[in-house]
Amino acid sequence: MTVTASPAVGKETPPGATGPAPRRRTGRVRRIALPYLLLLPALLLELLVHLVPMVIGIVMSFKELTQFYIRDWGAAPWTAFDNYSLSVDFDAPIGKALLHSFFVTCAFTVLSVGLCWLLGTTAAVYMQENFRGRGFLRAVFLVPYALPVYAAVITWAFMFQRDNGLVNHVLHDQLGLTDSPSFWLIGDNSFVALLVVSVWKGWPFAFLIVMAGLQNIPKELYEAAAIDGAGLLQQLRRITLPSLRPVNQVLVLVLFLWTFNDFNTPYVLFGKSAPEAADLISIHIYQASFVTWNFGTGSAMSVLLLLFLLVVTGAYLALTSRGRRAADV
Amino acid sequence: MSRTLTATRRSPMAAPRSFVWSRRIFLTLLTGFVLLPVYVMLSSSLKPLEDVSGKFRWWPSGLTIRPYIDIWSTVPLAKYFLNSLIVAGAATVCSVVIAIFAAYGVSRYRFRGKRLFTVTVLSTQMFPGILFLLPLFLIYVNIGNSTGIALFGSRLGLILTYLTFSLPFSIWMLIGYFESVPRDLDEAAMVDGCGPLGALFRVVVPAAVPGIVAVAVYAFMTAWGEVLFASVMTNDTTRTLAIGLQGYATQNDVYWNQVMAASLVVSVPVVAGFLLLQRYLVAGLTAGAVK
Amino acid sequence: MRRTRAAAASAVTVSLLAAVTACGGGSSTDGGSNDSPKTLTYWASNQGASIEADKKILTPELKKFEEQTGIKVKLEVIPWSDLLNRILAAATSGQGPDVLNIGNTWSASLQATGALLPWDAKNFGKIGGKDRFVESALGSAGATGSDPAAVPLYSMAYALYYNKKMFEDAGISGPPATWDELVADGKKISKDDKWALGAEGANPSENIHHVFVLGKQHGADFFDADGKPDFTSDGAVAAVKQYVDLMGKDKVVAPGNAEYAQNQSLQDFAKDKTSMVLWQTASATLKAHGMSDDEWGVAPVPVQSGTPGAGEAVNSMVAGINMAVFKNTDNIDGALKFVKFMTSDAEQKALNKTYGSIPSVKAAQEDPAFNTPALKVIRETLAKSAAPLPQVPNESQFETAVGTAVKELFAEAAAGRPVSTAAVKEKLDEAQQQMPKK
Numbered sequence A: 001m002t003v004t005a006s007p008a009v010g011k012e013t014p015p016g017a018t019g020p021a022p023r024r025r026t027g028r029v030r031r032i033a034l035p036y037l038l039l040l041p042a043l044l045l046e047l048l049v050h051l052v053p054m055v056i057g058i059v060m061s062f063k064e065l066t067q068f069y070i071r072d073w074g075a076a077p078w079t080a081f082d083n084y085s086l087s088v089d090f091d092a093p094i095g096k097a098l099l100h101s102f103f104v105t106c107a108f109t110v111l112s113v114g115l116c117w118l119l120g121t122t123a124a125v126y127m128q129e130n131f132r133g134r135g136f137l138r139a140v141f142l143v144p145y146a147l148p149v150y151a152a153v154i155t156w157a158f159m160f161q162r163d164n165g166l167v168n169h170v171l172h173d174q175l176g177l178t179d180s181p182s183f184w185l186i187g188d189n190s191f192v193a194l195l196v197v198s199v200w201k202g203w204p205f206a207f208l209i210v211m212a213g214l215q216n217i218p219k220e221l222y223e224a225a226a227i228d229g230a231g232l233l234q235q236l237r238r239i240t241l242p243s244l245r246p247v248n249q250v251l252v253l254v255l256f257l258w259t260f261n262d263f264n265t266p267y268v269l270f271g272k273s274a275p276e277a278a279d280l281i282s283i284h285i286y287q288a289s290f291v292t293w294n295f296g297t298g299s300a301m302s303v304l305l306l307l308f309l310l311v312v313t314g315a316y317l318a319l320t321s322r323g324r325r326a327a328d329v
Numbered sequence B: 001m002s003r004t005l006t007a008t009r010r011s012p013m014a015a016p017r018s019f020v021w022s023r024r025i026f027l028t029l030l031t032g033f034v035l036l037p038v039y040v041m042l043s044s045s046l047k048p049l050e051d052v053s054g055k056f057r058w059w060p061s062g063l064t065i066r067p068y069i070d071i072w073s074t075v076p077l078a079k080y081f082l083n084s085l086i087v088a089g090a091a092t093v094c095s096v097v098i099a100i101f102a103a104y105g106v107s108r109y110r111f112r113g114k115r116l117f118t119v120t121v122l123s124t125q126m127f128p129g130i131l132f133l134l135p136l137f138l139i140y141v142n143i144g145n146s147t148g149i150a151l152f153g154s155r156l157g158l159i160l161t162y163l164t165f166s167l168p169f170s171i172w173m174l175i176g177y178f179e180s181v182p183r184d185l186d187e188a189a190m191v192d193g194c195g196p197l198g199a200l201f202r203v204v205v206p207a208a209v210p211g212i213v214a215v216a217v218y219a220f221m222t223a224w225g226e227v228l229f230a231s232v233m234t235n236d237t238t239r240t241l242a243i244g245l246q247g248y249a250t251q252n253d254v255y256w257n258q259v260m261a262a263s264l265v266v267s268v269p270v271v272a273g274f275l276l277l278q279r280y281l282v283a284g285l286t287a288g289a290v291k
Numbered sequence C: 001m002r003r004t005r006a007a008a009a010s011a012v013t014v015s016l017l018a019a020v021t022a023c024g025g026g027s028s029t030d031g032g033s034n035d036s037p038k039t040l041t042y043w044a045s046n047q048g049a050s051i052e053a054d055k056k057i058l059t060p061e062l063k064k065f066e067e068q069t070g071i072k073v074k075l076e077v078i079p080w081s082d083l084l085n086r087i088l089a090a091a092t093s094g095q096g097p098d099v100l101n102i103g104n105t106w107s108a109s110l111q112a113t114g115a116l117l118p119w120d121a122k123n124f125g126k127i128g129g130k131d132r133f134v135e136s137a138l139g140s141a142g143a144t145g146s147d148p149a150a151v152p153l154y155s156m157a158y159a160l161y162y163n164k165k166m167f168e169d170a171g172i173s174g175p176p177a178t179w180d181e182l183v184a185d186g187k188k189i190s191k192d193d194k195w196a197l198g199a200e201g202a203n204p205s206e207n208i209h210h211v212f213v214l215g216k217q218h219g220a221d222f223f224d225a226d227g228k229p230d231f232t233s234d235g236a237v238a239a240v241k242q243y244v245d246l247m248g249k250d251k252v253v254a255p256g257n258a259e260y261a262q263n264q265s266l267q268d269f270a271k272d273k274t275s276m277v278l279w280q281t282a283s284a285t286l287k288a289h290g291m292s293d294d295e296w297g298v299a300p301v302p303v304q305s306g307t308p309g310a311g312e313a314v315n316s317m318v319a320g321i322n323m324a325v326f327k328n329t330d331n332i333d334g335a336l337k338f339v340k341f342m343t344s345d346a347e348q349k350a351l352n353k354t355y356g357s358i359p360s361v362k363a364a365q366e367d368p369a370f371n372t373p374a375l376k377v378i379r380e381t382l383a384k385s386a387a388p389l390p391q392v393p394n395e396s397q398f399e400t401a402v403g404t405a406v407k408e409l410f411a412e413a414a415a416g417r418p419v420s421t422a423a424v425k426e427k428l429d430e431a432q433q434q435m436p437k438k
Helices: A022-027 A028-060 A069-075 A080-086 A093-126 A133-139 A149-159 A165-172 A190-214 A219-227 A232-262 A263-268 A281-291 A295-321 B003-011 B015-045 B066-073 B077-108 B114-126 B129-147 B155-180 B183-191 B194-207 B209-225 B228-233 B241-248 B256-285 C002-022 C051-069 C081-093 C106-115 C120-125 C164-169 C179-189 C204-217 C234-248 C257-261 C264-270 C285-289 C330-342 C345-355 C371-383 C395-414 C420-432
Strands: C039-045 C072-078 C100-103 C151-156 C159-163 C195-199 C274-278 C297-298 C321-326
Touching: A028 A295, A028 B077, A028 B114, A028 B155, A028 C257, A069 C081, A080 A093, A080 A295, A080 C204, A093 A190, A093 A232, A093 A281, A093 A295, A093 B015, A093 C420, A133 A190, A133 B015, A133 B256, A149 A190, A149 A263, A149 B241, A149 B256, A190 A232, A190 A263, A190 B015, A190 B194, A190 B209, A232 A295, A232 B114, A232 B155, A263 A281, A281 A295, A281 B129, A281 C002, A281 C081, A281 C395, A295 B114, A295 B155, B003 C420, B015 B155, B066 B077, B066 B241, B066 B256, B066 C051, B077 B155, B077 B194, B077 B209, B077 B241, B077 B256, B077 C039, B077 C164, B114 B155, B129 C081, B155 B209, B155 B228, B155 C106, B183 B194, B194 B209, B209 B241, B209 B256, B228 C081, B228 C257, B241 C081, C039 C081, C039 C330, C051 C072, C051 C264, C051 C330, C051 C345, C072 C081, C072 C420, C081 C100, C081 C106, C100 C106, C100 C330, C100 C345, C106 C321, C106 C395, C120 C330, C151 C297, C151 C371, C159 C164, C159 C371, C179 C195, C179 C234, C179 C274, C204 C274, C204 C395, C234 C395, C234 C420, C257 C395, C264 C274, C297 C371, C321 C330, C395 C420
Parallel strands: C039 C072, C039 C100, C195 C274
Antiparallel strands: C100 C321, C151 C321, C159 C274, C159 C297
């Protein structure tokens, strides 16, 4: 796929320049084998847990895998592309619902990733310089990350209750912003509720990664800039953000992938059937496969999702790596 | 030397007043946002059940510590906690070690299949969990049937699964961190007589501590909160917290106060661990190492 | 060069795949064996106040069984959130328990997997015969016309719980017997932040249970005789509309109930915020929320007119838990003995008393403990006016599709938008098209 063209990894490493001197001293066989040995454990695990299961999943997507056949899925009848045509028939309710869910997920992902990144980066930059209470705040900010997902999300659901929740207590009772208490867990507002919870849960990760990335920026750069008379904003624009680029490239991508595939948050917040406005694709597929026991159709939808993500990722990497590719050819 | 360094380092960021104020406002708001649910948890966990579900009040009346006693008998919380700790802990350690090796291989060596490896590893992050939950389950069961190694329903299977979940991102992040460690350093070490692994552990790893800690925290939390796979792959004896906490929601009732109390109790050690670790998140790349 | 490597990698993958599929499926020992006659694994559903409470209740009984037969039963109580997934995984892989509890509405769906032991005359003979069991309970143990896939263990039905004090305050002499009366009474009660009836509007299963009964009352089944979905008949549309109208048009259900899915309506009831709920076993929960037994009364669920009975006078689904045996158990004799033990008169009395449910065995129902006012209503409903949910393999799809449609209609009603007959029909039509074609 397009991904193969993406350098991203090798970036600042002119591959040939890898210290030839010490390597010449080790044996030739060892020299060739060593990188593979280093990679071997990771490779084996990826094969076992990710790759082989995924291939099986793709096989399943071509089968009629309903409860009649799950006992011996190998014997389930082949359906060729039936599961796929069912999923992409956008005039029929199943396809239409899938498409709707897809658009909801896209909007949700873009907003959530954007906000997570923004909050995380802003906080990390503000906390780059030491001040009193910094260590404490750093730990506080990781709290959303430390709470078990179920507990955190169920608490938000509790707060979003229409009649007894904190959110309406503040918005309606105390601030009087709404005429009547609003629903957050059903109807159109559920999208907002989901977004808030997702950002609350997701931004500490961006914070963590950016914070670690900031440590790698040599202080001398700032010193030199300060001597040149650059202000804080200019330092941010000229030094911090460009230096964070490699970190950000990966961070935004994985945030995107996780948010797009996030299952836990909507599942705990809304249960097995999410409201239409917040019907994320992961829940949608879960419902198609586990709740209605049609693993073939569920797998087909997953494969379509995977194809979409591959294309997006490929395009993303190609775009963000432009300009740095020269070093890696 | 060190004094002049700190002195010059302060000056560029010895920020104007507006910066300090904007920082105060931003961080205060953010802290409020972060801690709001925690406050709700705390106050709800101190209420009797019939009060929890009532109208929300900022200041609860009729406090009780009863939920903190009941949590241990409603579900075997201690057991779930231990399971989660073992699974997440083992998955983290293995994941970090394996990722360090792989990232070192990618960042320091040139070999055939490198691109294929990194791209494949990254692409696994796109797999929707639903797609491979059932297949993975089948594989574990079949491995168990043919070799006798119990992967399904055991902690081992869960550890393998979770460590692989966090592996791709860990490898990618560590490649980045390792590449920012100057190559001359490990070459110098090798000239001094270290083997490649010696150089890795004596030079590269110490220099990349913040990245490694960040990755470890990430790996831990991935395993700590996972719901979908745990719900199918655990049983009574190996159930983790993420699933176990749902035990407070029974057919006829949700013990809100106990859910919240239990969540707080199990989170305290984790947050304490973060407090201890957060120093290392920033202490790593010293000026000395770079120079 | 790269190509050869990729080829090698895919060769590895293919051989791994082959290894997996070669021994895929768990159908090797159909009908069960007796390879390990001394142990059994039992998956129990969560019936009591908590999982730990269930363990405490069941363990002494399992000890008794061990003393009688020498068979050790390994118990796992599984939360409802996980139970169906675990059963599916077990059916797929063949790695499961010997004996397990299932929600009785799942019977036909799980039966279709072929993973459960069919209860033919021979197997029923080993546990004391089919006619020991209550008929309506047996009716929801598998598809009509085939051997049941499970035997009923605990039975329940819906009843109308009402708050005596609130009724008195509103000047209402007794519980409503018909929906018209309920709405009329409800309008007297629903004011000043008090509401007449509670509903779990965001819980698809709960919605299905009520809509199904209302459908029966309007002469509609959601599936035709061939098991094909038929959601858009006039009766079905009228049923869904009537249920949602309780909130939208009649305004006897609080709009907030549209988001309830965690039994909040029962808590409202315990707090004197709503005066009625339609529920199965509520007494233990009500007590936990501080409402004592003499504050509430129990009556049959309303009907359209007349008194509850068969046909269009049905006023409840048959609710309950069934017990099934996994076909590939390696202790088939022990499993049957265990089912016999759990459905024996003595165990039926003891366990159902503890759980507040009704025995599925006729003889055990005679015990005076099941003659309290509340249980008497439920027992009579089960005997006379309860109907099993459609026993078709696609039952779970039906629950999801129609239950979610009702949830969305409730959301509309709660937002103050009118819900017309046409809108209901459209939603149901959409739900029907989401059902599998076969």
